[in-house]
Structures are given as structure tokens and as C-alpha cells.
Amino acid sequence: MSESQGPLPAAPGVGTTLESLITTGMRGAPGATGELSSLLNAIALAVRIIHTKVRAAGLAGMLGYTGETNVQGEEVQKLDVLANDILVAVLEKSAKCSLVASEELENAKALSPSGKYVVAFDPLDGSSNIDVNISIGTIFCVLRATDGFVQPGTKIVAAGYSVYGSATTLVLSTGQGVHGFTLDPGVGEFFLSQPNIRCPEKGSIYSVNEGNYARWDERVKKWAHWIKSEDKAQGLPYGHRYVGSLVADAHRTLLKGGIFAYPADKKSPEGKLRLLYEANPVAYIFEQAGGAATNGQSRILDIQPKALHDRTPLVIGSKRDVEAFRQFAVGER
Numbered sequence: 330m331s332e333s334q335g336p337l338p339a340a341p342g343v344g345t346t347l348e349s350l351i352t353t354g355m356r357g358a359p360g361a362t363g364e365l366s367s368l369l370n371a372i373a374l375a376v377r378i379i380h381t382k383v384r385a386a387g388l389a390g391m392l393g394y395t396g397e398t399n400v401q402g403e404e405v406q407k408l409d410v411l412a413n414d415i416l417v418a419v420l421e422k423s424a425k426c427s428l429v430a431s432e433e434l435e436n437a438k439a440l441s442p443s444g445k446y447v448v449a450f451d452p453l454d455g456s457s458n459i460d461v462n463i464s465i466g467t468i469f470c471v472l473r474a475t476d477g478f479v480q481p482g483t484k485i486v487a488a489g490y491s492v493y494g495s496a497t498t499l500v501l502s503t504g505q506g507v508h509g510f511t512l513d514p515g516v517g518e519f520f521l522s523q524p525n526i527r528c529p530e531k532g533s534i535y536s537v538n539e540g541n542y543a544r545w546d547e548r549v550k551k552w553a554h555w556i557k558s559e560d561k562a563q564g565l566p567y568g569h570r571y572v573g574s575l576v577a578d579a580h581r582t583l584l585k586g587g588i589f590a591y592p593a594d595k596k597s598p599e600g601k602l603r604l605l606y607e608a609n610p611v612a613y614i615f616e617q618a619g620g621a622a623t624n625g626q627s628r629i630l631d632i633q634p635k636a637l638h639d640r641t642p643l644v645i646g647s648k649r650d651v652e653a654f655r656q657f658a659v660g661e662r
């Protein structure tokens with residue numbers, strides 16, 4: 330080694346991969362048989378594949394990626410349908426999943442009869458935002474096959490979401506806390522980047538589509554007025570952030586605290602977001618991280634679904650901020 334080169338850099342530390350954390354983590358889980366680890370690693374593989382398609386869509390966007398034909402005259406599949414097909418194919422190959430439910434499928438689809446788990450997912454939430462390069466994501470939860478889908482979220486055994494943003498991150502919980510992983514596209518691995526994520530007790534950001542104001546219940550309007558009023562003692566006004574992509578708004582709220590709300594309104598009297606594969610997985614993550622998740626008044630995870638594609642109002646965030654929303658929603662304030 331010549332003088333001019335100077336000392337070689339220290340041997341690079343190798344981070345913790347998602348696969349190793351899932352596998353070691355599962356060893357400690359009661360009754361773990363390795364089947365859940367294998368299933369979660371399959372979901373992570375699907376997310377990596379979807380990542381490559383989403384990243385390529387920017388280019389394909391010039392060739393038409395929204396189900397139009399590209400310059401070669403090829404029918405280009407819509408990204409959310411493609412993401413759905415990737416998840417179904419990878420889960421089928423894992424042989425660990427007996428049934429899938431998806432925003433893209435009208436009915437549940439049977440995969441492996443011997444699979445011990447069922448998986449519900451929104452394969453590409455917010456896909457309408459990709460043509461303006463806003464973060465989108467995949468949201469999923471895992472339940473035991475014996476329980477099936479039409480169960481309260483308290484039956485969830487694992488849940489998470491990915492964000493295809495400036496980086497591709499995967500946030501995951503198997504009931505022992507929440508961990509964030511970042512994809513190193515050069516290596517093709519998710520590395521642990523945010524261990525033991527905790528949602529702050531209280532925040533200073535509120536996230537809601539103010540464009541729906543005229544359609545809200547009077548009590549929700551009263552909350553919206555309160556949170557942007559001036560009151561230093563209560564830390565008001567809160568700042569306003571709204572991306573319009575659930576995974577992006579939820580991820581920021583999880584890390585920074587505050588509140589995200591999609592209340593029911595005159596246009597969406599049941600709420601807009603889906604219970605099984607949007608609200609429940611996100612609610613599971615927030616509760617595991619010490620946050621809260623309600624429909625404005627009661628716990629999301631306690632809701633008994635009636636059907637696969639039920640909708641629900643969704644209020645997630647810091648415990649104290651979600652409680653303040655509840656007090657307005659029930660008329661206590």
C-alpha cells in the first residue's frame with residue numbers, strides 16, 4: 330500500500346438485515362415454528378420486487394404506465410394491479426399463506442391449503458400519486474388461517490407497511506415492538522435503520538384533508554378550529570401537513586408524533602379508508618409503538634368487520650392527540 334493511499338478504512342460494519350431480525354426474533358416468540366418468519370420474509374421479497382417496479386414506473390411514466398400502451402405498443406399493467414399480482418405470486422410460492430385479501434381483489438383468493446396464515450394487503454396504497462412522484466406504499470397484516478379475515482384487528486399476529494419514497498422503508502411489528510428497515514438497493518437487502526420506534530406521547534402536527542371541512546360533523550369542525558387556534562399553553566396552533574398518501578402521513582406521524590385523521594363525512598359516511606388492509610395494520614403498528622388508533626371514538630382493533638372491504642373513519646397518532654380528538658368527537662369539549 331503506497332504512502333499516498335493512507336490507512337485503509339476500518340472493516341465496514343454489517344448492519345442487521347430484516348431477514349436475520351425476523352428469524353432471531355421469531356425464535357423468541359411463543360410457539361414460533363419458523364413459518365411466520367418465512368412468510369414475513371416472503372412479504373419483504375414482494376416489497377423489494379414492487380420497489381423495482383415503482384422506481385421503473387417513473388421512466389415508464391413517459392411511456393404510459395397507467396394501463397395505457399407504451400411507445401412499443403405494449404399494454405403496460407397498472408402499477409397497483411402489478412403490485413397485487415407480485416404479492417399473490419410470492420405468497421403462493423411461500424406455501425405459508427392459505428388465503429389473501431386485497432384491495433385489488435373483490436373476494437379472498439385461496440393459495441396454499443396447508444398455509445397456517447392469511448394475509449390482507451393494500452398492494453399499492455396511494456398509487457394515484459405516483460405520476461406526481463409522491464410517496465406510496467404497501468400495507469399488510471397477517472392473521473392465523475384458523476381465524477380468517479373477518480376478525481377484529483386484535484387477532485393480527487404481524488403487520489407493517491412499506492414507503493416507496495426518497496428511500497424505500499419497511500416498518501414491521503410481530504407484537505414485540507416496531508422496527509424500521511431501509512432498503513439498500515445496491516445490496517437488495519433491508520437493513521435495520523430505526524429499531525424500537527416509539528410514537529411520541531404528544532406532537533405538534535395535525536394531518537387531515539381540510540378540503541373536506543364542509544362535509545364534516547360539527548364536532549369535528551370544532552376540533553379542527555381548536556387545533557389551529559392560538560394557545561401557547563396547549564402548544565397551539567399545530568402545524569399542518571397532509572401528503573394524501575396514508576403510508577406517508579402515517580409514517581411521519583409515527584416518527585414525529587401528532588395526529589392523522591380521516592373522519593367520516595357526508596361523502597364518505599363510513600369513512601374512506603379500508604378497515605382490514607389499511608386501518609387495522611396501521612392501528613396495530615401505532616399501538617405497538619405506544620401510540621393510539623381509533624375511529625374517532627373507539628379502538629380500531631376492536632372493530633368487528635362485517636365484510637372484507639369495510640371502510641372506517643381513522644384517527645391515529647400520539648396518545649394525547651388522539652384522546653383530544655375523541656373528547657371533541659363525543660362532545661366533551
Ligand code: P6P
Binds near residue numbers: 454455538
Ligand atoms: P383524500 C390514497 O388515495 C388514499 O387511499 C390514502 O392513501 C390517503 O390517506 C387517502 O386516500 C387520501 O384521500 O380524499 O384526502 O385524497
